[in-house]
Amino acid sequence: MKVISIANFKGGVGKTTTAINLAAGLKKKGKKVLLVDVDPQSNLTQSLGITEDIKDSVYTVLRKEAFGEQTKITDVLMTASDLDLIPSSLDLAGAELELASVYGREQILSQLIKPLKGYDFIFIDCPPSMSMLTINALVSSDYVMIPLQAEFLPLKGLRSFLKHFELVKKLNKRIELLGFVLTKYDKRKKMNRQIKSELEEEFSEDLIFKTYIRSNISLANAQEKGMDIYSYDKNANGAKDYNDLTKEFLSKF
Numbered sequence: 001m002k003v004i005s006i007a008n009f010k011g012g013v014g015k016t017t018t019a020i021n022l023a024a025g026l027k028k029k030g031k032k033v034l035l036v037d038v039d040p041q042s043n044l045t046q047s048l049g050i051t052e053d054i055k056d057s058v059y060t061v062l063r064k065e066a067f068g069e070q071t072k073i074t075d076v077l078m079t080a081s082d083l084d085l086i087p088s089s090l091d092l093a094g095a096e097l098e099l100a101s102v103y104g105r106e107q108i109l110s111q112l113i114k115p116l117k118g119y120d121f122i123f124i125d126c127p128p129s130m131s132m133l134t135i136n137a138l139v140s141s142d143y144v145m146i147p148l149q150a151e152f153l154p155l156k157g158l159r160s161f162l163k164h165f166e167l168v169k170k171l172n173k174r175i176e177l178l179g180f181v182l183t184k185y186d187k188r189k190k191m192n193r194q195i196k197s198e199l200e201e202e203f204s205e206d207l208i209f210k211t212y213i214r215s216n217i218s219l220a221n222a223q224e225k226g227m228d229i230y231s232y233d234k235n236a237n238g239a240k241d242y243n244d245l246t247k248e249f250l251s252k253f
């Protein structure tokens with residue numbers, strides 16, 4: 001069982017889209033996958049078709065675990081669009097403050113994930129900030145995967161992420177950087193090509209996924225419809241790219 005956080009401080013770079021379509025791609029290949037939404041925006045949960053705010057979410061079990069109540073993460077497990085999901089809810093936004101004084105607050109999610117069995121991969125979709133929730137995700141993880149949009153100069157933000165990542169390593173020595181994935185990529189755009197080569201200059205080759213995800217409106221439409229890209233349009237560029245990413249991802253294990 002490998003636990004992978006999908007994180008980047010920057011918003012809208014394709015974290016949630018990558019979590020869904022990588023999970024769906026792995027499931028197609030017969031892998032057992034669990035998605036965990038720790039973003040109070042609940043985009044992952046909503047993108048799997050759960051549009052009403054739910055009562056029992058990751059927030060419920062985080063609170064119980066933090067305050068020493070009997071609980072397990074599977075108490076809030078659900079199936080959405082055919083994928084196993086630990087959903088988020090809007091009240092998760094309050095967790096940061098509520099749990100601020102809890103001893104060992106960085107380890108709460110990790111304690112909940114540890115007893116899980118039977119999954120090949122667990123993906124944790126993080127909010128776009130280094131919040132207590134992101135730290136909890138990283139402390140629970142074996143790897144972090146970083147989607148990057150080649151549209152704006154992302155390297156400054158990346159360096160800041162990597163600085164924080166070094167601090168997280170003090171709390172979780174086993175975590176490794178699995179790699180960067182370029183998303184919303186358009187090779188006709190000079191800026192996109194430029195950022196790709198800057199990334200290649202700065203980081204070692206094995207830290208950059210060879211597969212990049214092209215800009216593809218079907219990915220956004222699928223998300224809006226509460227579907228993964230393969231169910232929405234298996235011939236879309238997005239389906240091909242995420243299928244390639246799934247294969248490359250698997251080759252790393």
Ligand SMILES: Nc1ncnc2c1ncn2[C@@H]1O[C@H](COP(=O)(O)OP(=O)(O)OP(=O)(O)O)[C@@H](O)[C@H]1O
Pocket residue numbers: 010011012013014015016017018039041043126127128183184185213214215216217219220221223
């Ligand atoms: N390759 C792509 N091509 C076109 N649109 C995309 C692509 N990837 C993601 N999108 C769309 O861009 C928007 C942001 O993507 P997504 O929600 O995955 O980003 P995020 O990093 O999770 O954002 P946040 O930081 O807010 O959680 C969504 O509307 C999504 O459907």
Ligand SMILES: [Mg+2]
Pocket residue numbers: 015016017039043044125126
């Ligand atoms: Mg997101």
